[in-house]
Amino acid sequence: MKFDHNIEGFVLLFYRKGGTTAARGGLVITTVLAISLILPVFGSSQAGPPSRPDTQVLVGEAPQTVAAPPLVEQQIDLVGLDQSIVAQSQSAVLASFEEDLDHSHEGRSHDVEFLPLAPAASEPHAEHVDQLTNLEPVLATRSANTKPFTLVGITSAEPFAEGARVLVRVEEESGWTSWTPLQISIDQPDGEEARNIRYGTEPLLTNLATSVEVRIDTPDGVEVTQPSMVLLDSPTIKSDASIPNPDLDGSTSGPLSTVAASTISAPMPAIITRSEWGADESLRRSGPRFAPTIKAAFIHHTASKSNYSPEQAPAQMRNLYTYFTKGLRYSDMAYNFIVDRFGRLYEGRGGGMDQAVVGGHTAGFNDQTFAISALGNFQTFKPNDPEMAGIIDSVSSLLAWKLSMNHRDPNGQISLMSDSSAGTSQYEPGQTASTLVVSGHGDVGSTSCPGKHLEAQLPAIRAAAGAKMGASMINPTAMPADWGEGLPVRITAATNAPLAWNLSIRSQCGDVVRSLAGGQGEPGQLGIDWDKKNDAGAPVPPGTYTVTMNSTGNGETLYPWIGQARVLATEDSPADPCAPPEVFSLTGSGYGHGVGLSQWGARAMANAGMDATSIVSYYYQGTQVIPVQDDMEISVNVEYQKTRVDMQSEALDPSGGALEVSVGGVVVQGSPADIFQFRDTSGQVEVVKISGGVSAVVGVGPSATARPVGATLVHVTNKGKGLSATGSRFRYGYIEVTPITANGIVKLNAVNRLRLHDEYLYGVAEVSNSWPDAALQAQVLAARTYALSKIDAGLRKSCNCHLDDGYGPFSDQAFAGWSKQASVQGERWVNAVNVTTTAPNVGLAILKDGKAIKAFYSSSNGGASQSVADAWGGEGLPYAVSVPDPYSVDSSNPNASWTQVITQAEAAQAFGVAGIWQLAVTERFASGAVKTLAATLADGSVITKTGNEMRSSLGLKSNYVTAIDGSAGVSAVVEPPSERSVALRTAPRADQPAGKTMKVKAKVRPAKKGLRVWLQQRVGEEWKILAKKRTKAKGKVTFKIKDPWPPASTQIYRVVTTKKKVVVGASEELAIGVVPSVKSRTVFLNSPANVTKADGKRVVIKAKMRPKKKGLKVWGQVLVSGDPATGEWRTIRKTRTKAKGKIVFKVKKKEVPPVGVTYIYRLLVVDDRQAAGVSPLVTVTVR
Known part of the structure; x- marks a missing residue:
């Protein structure tokens, strides 16, 4: 099947009871009640939080693996600008600034830790007065009577405007708290993970609360895109209390994961694992990504509450983890490790604590780095001396371990290349940052993170880490000789102690070709030369070699170093026995994308006795097959962007028939012997009739139509194919030819407009007419539903059609017109269409929540269907998930198993490289489809393609590749070409x-x-x-x-x-x-269109807008010159639509015309800078 793969994919709010899902104008607030804390904050500890009967802390119980509490989600639509909330919060904003300036709250665990009202990309100690200028409230609302929560965060679909300010306050049992500003989050992942994230604030931790008010101010009132509020609650559970305090003197006494190796330099410190602090692994949105090494570490703080108890810290971890994954839609926790105020270390992002896991913490520099974040706001919170000593000790131990494994100096410098300018990064992609190996986030980002109290400790942390590393080998590398020269490969490193070392060198075949050993009597620069010969003294072939160095120093065993050494070719280089394979043999299953219904699977199900409803209900989970009206007109593109379209009638029986053509008000008919040519003429359609070899212009117009009269087919083709070609015959509806501009060029599109109910479905040519009845009927249900979803989406402007005929440009479902109905056993397909109708204008369709689904389907999958999210990204669809499908690989399916041989040249061209040594599937989706295909190059580097890129570039039948088996072959020692x-x-x-x-x-x-x-x-x-x-x-x-x-x-x-x-x-x-990206609106007047007023009286214009939506901008305008259609309108003031789309615009006295003068006003609805609707004119005369 060929069809469209495009999935389309705070303001203050007022939310009523119940945890429901609402949809108001597309703004969404997500409330996630998950896993939360009980914190004595906002000065309300005297009364205590609302009771939580299932929450208890039992000190001293044995440690156990934590089962994460159940997650509850709510989505709340936020809209509105409550002026009373704006007024109430304004004085609180000013007061909070004063509070923050003198830091009078520091050290008081029950006070709010006011965060500075700083722009997203500026220092929090910036001038507070400046921060209040040019900011306009764009949202102010209340969410009342929510389920209890202990964390609140605000997110948006697009980055907040620079300088935006977000304020919240919550209602606890003791009453409303003070207003608290939330910093815009400065953490952000890179690459693929950043594609679908939301942007947000740092979260605020509270006592148990049940209502919240939010205010957002932005520069010049710039709107926030789809703002959302995230509420979380993670009860403290009994195992939280059994996690001990850190072991600062070298002994351990609790359930902490550690590596005890006294002979290893800088062993792994005690770290609380994800399972121990209660991470719900089902929240992870994808698997980890890995870097080849670690070059640097960044120190952060979470900028959240700091006055938690030891028992509450694990619940904070669960809250933060849920906020990152559910609220901000990161794949996992942003940070690799977290340290709490008591010095306890926690495993953050999953993937292996000893691995180079790519995090989501420092935009532009997540690759080849890791992050440790302190749990709390260390800009305002200063730990006491014992707590700070514990933090320094734990963080430095973790740094010593991770940096020792990767041979980095915690007191050294390193060069990092930025790959993103997102978030607070100071660097554009491709720019190099020279920074300390152990840096604060603010060293590469425009931020005060990790807070002034922690930033001041960075020198002490670096020094302690260096002392704990012991004997070390820093920045080892293998330097190749210049091209064609006979110089040795040199392995270099810096050392801080005398070392004994041994070196093994392996070829790409895996064989050890050379072993070297030696020692260094004094610390300093270490240099080892390899003469590019094997142990027998013979030159080795050119290629990439793996170098492994093991060493000891001062009685300690250093972590091994594994690197790559490249031997370049010379004129007399020996042949490489490890040349890349000539071919790659890929074995797989299925044909097509694998989303939704499998056509061959449906056939096997039908043969097994299942009916059509059962078949589609299995593939489209949670749907219903229901009768719906389907007699509306559908528009199908049959010729796209052609310089000329030709048509000719074709009689179905001896009675003949005719082709009726209409253009520019002229209507003519032609017999089967006549040909009509449709041509573009200066953006108009010119129709030429050719009869008996004589051409005559019929007429010219903005469009032209052709309609069969009597028992006639319309044969439609283009200049390139000619009327002798088969196919392209249409019996129903009419053909409309319209000029369409694409790429600045005007060409013609031909669209068949016909009834969906039967006329369109009779021509859908997706499966063989000989298939079982249930399989044919299941295909009809999917095709009808898919077409209904396209009608719901509206006409595509690029083709003036709902969908195409399956052959471009959108690859929708195949439509062959009369050819399908007239093919062998075509009556069986027509019968399948008729059986799925219940009335002359009603047919059965697949619905979810009363709406036709996007019923994607393909020829077959590889044993399980793909989810929409896996196949094409985005959030996915609830009914298009992966389901097991053994029917799709039934032996009757010719693509149940296939093998495709890809040559070395084809693989290299697909990846854009000179040669590939290995192809391997490195990641799969739950369906078994390939997520990532990796190609290993001659130098040992790896480049990847997604499964979709793999299928496209290699010309595979599907993404369901089960095995890759390459054979050895040609040499690939090739100098790169100079052109690009x-x-x-x-x-x-x-x-x-x-x-x-x-x-x-x-x-x-x-x-x-x-x-x-x-x-x-x-x-x-x-x-x-x-x-x-x-x-x-x-x-x-x-x-x-x-x-x-x-x-x-x-x-x-x-x-x-x-x-x-x-x-x-x-x-x-x-x-x-x-x-246009906004919905068209109609504005109706609710007040008179002609108004006569006494002098000095103001005018009120009332209107209503449909479709209704609250919060859209409305510009009140007055005509200052010319006529209303072409004259100049001046905006006198702005307001917003109210509930139910109501508009009230008050013309102030100074804006009312003088006595004896008539003014003309109008209301213009503006959505995202675009005019969405305009009211009728209102004339005002003052007597």
Whole structure:
């Protein structure tokens, strides 16, 4: 099957009781009641929190693995600007600034730790008065009577505007707390993980609360995109109390995971594991990513409450983990490790504490680093001396262990290359930061993190870590000789103690080719030369070799170092016995994307006796098959972007028939002997009739239609195929030809407009007519439902159609028109369509919550269907999840198992490299489909492709690859070419919403990190530079176009790579059609359109808007010159729509016309800078 794969995918609120899901205008508040704490905060400890009968702390019980408490989620729609809340919070805002300036609350565990009202990218000690200027409240609301919570955080679909301020207060049993400003979160992942995240504040921990008020101010009233509030509650459980305090004198006394190895330099310290603090592993959104090494560590703080007890700290961990995964949609905890105020270390992001797990903590620098975050707000909280000593001891022990394993000096410096400018990063992608190996977040980001009280301890932490590392080997590396020269490979490192070492060198075949041993009497620079010969004294072939060095010093065993040494080719190099394989043999199953119904699976189910309803209900979980009206018109694109469209009638029986063509008010008919040609003429459609070899122009118009009259088919084709081609015959409805502009060029589209109920479905050509009845009927149900979902989505402007015929440009379900109905056993398909109808205008469809689902389907899967989220990203759909499907691999399916041989040249071309030594599946989805395919290169480096990229670039039948078995073959010692090319990784689209950020991705080949690339936009005949970046390690680059504009336009972009400011490689042009991104609204007057007023009286204009939505901007405008249609309108003031879409606009006395003068007013509804609706005119005359 071919069809569309595009899944479409705080303001203060008022939320009533109950934990329900509401939808108001698209703004969503997510309330997650999960796992929470009891904290004596906000000065309300005297009364105590509301009772929680199942919560208890039992001190002294034996440690046990924690079972995470159940997670409850609520989504709340937030909208509104309650002026009473704005007024109440304003004085509290000013007071909170004064409170923060003198830090009079420090050391008082029951007071609010006021966070500074700082912009997202500025220091919290910035001038407070400046922070209050140019900020306008955009949301102020109350959420009352929620379920109890102990954490609140605010998130948004897009980054908060720079300088935005978020304030919250909560209602506890003792009453409402003070207003507290929340810092905008400065942590952020990179790469794929960052694609679907939400942006948010740091969370606020509270006593048990049941109501919350939120206020958001932004510069000049910039709206927040889909704001959401996250509420969490994690009860303290009995095992929390059994986690002991840290062992600062070398002994342990509790359930802490540790490695006891007295002979190992810098052993692993005691760390509380994820299972011990109660991580719910089901919340992780994807598996971990790994870097090849660790180069540096960043110290953070969570900027949350600091006055927790030892028993409450694990519950804080659970709260933070849930906030990151459910609220901000990170794949896991942002930080690799956390330390609480008592010095206890916790495992953060999963994947292995001894591994180089890529975190989500320091935007631009998550790769090859790790982060330790202190639990609390260390900008305002200063631990007492014993607590601070415990933090320093634990953090330095962790640093010593991790840095020893990766051979880094905690007192040294390192160069890191940024791969993102997101979050608070000070560096653009490709820029290099020279920073300390142990740095605070603020050393590379515009932030005060980890807080002034912890930042002051960084020198002591570095010194303690260095002392604990003992004998060390720092920054070892293997340096290859220059190309073609006979110099040795040199292994270098810095040491701080005399060392004894032994070195083993292995080829790509895995054989040890050379063993070396030696010692160093004094600390300093260590240099070991390998002459590129094996133990027998013969030269080794060119290629990549694995170097393993083990060493001891001062009676300690150092962590081994494993690196890569590359031997380059010379003229007399011996042949490489480990050359890359000639071919790769890929074995797999299935055909297509694997989402939803498997057509071959449905066939096997039908043969097993299942009916159509049972089949579709299995594939589309939680749905119902229900009769729905389906006699509406559907528009199917049958010819796309053609220079000419030809049509001819074809009689179905001896009575004949005719083709009736209408254009520009002229209607003519043609017999089967006549040909009609539709051509573009200056953006209009010209129709030419050819009869008896004579051509005559019928007419010209903005569009033209062709309709069969009598027992006639319409044969539609294009200039390239000719009317002699088979297929493309249509019996029902009519064909409309319209000029469409794409890529700045006007071409013709032909659309068949016909009834969905039967006329369209008779022509859907997805499965064989010979299949069992139940399989045919299941296909009809899926096809009807898919078509209904496309009608619900509206006409695509790029084609003036709902969907295409399966052959481009969108690859929707296949539509063959009359050819399907007239094919062999076509009556069986027609009968299947008819059986699934219940009335002349009603057919059975697959519904979820009363709405037609997006009924995706494919030929077959590999034994389990893919979820929408796995196949195409995004949040997924509740009915399109992965389900086991043994029927899809039934032996009757010709693609139940397949083998495809990929040559070395094909694989290398797909990855854009000279040669590939190994292909391996490194990640799979739950369905078994490939998530990541890795290619190992000659130098040992690895580049990856997603499963979808793999299928596309290698031309595979599906992503369900089960085995890869390569055989040895040709040499691949090739110098890289000097020229470069740029390939777009973003497809053209015709429906980019105006003003919504879009990404343009490209890849430069040959791949190299740090190449200069520009994003350009065509303006007239010139190319304008929009942004400059550098490529990442794999030659990849991603640009963000933050504001595609204006609506109803086509913008042309390209990506170029440059050398000395000269373009040396350019991508093809990328055409992006920009469409309005807001819903059209109708505005009705509820007050008179003609008003006569006495002098001095104000005017009130009342209106209502449909569809209704609260909170949209409304501009009150007065006509200052010209006529209303083309004249100049001036905006006099702005307001917003109220509940139920009501609008009340008060014209102030100074805005009312003078006596004897008539003014004309109107109300303009504005949504995301776009006019969504306008009211009728209102004339006001003053007597």
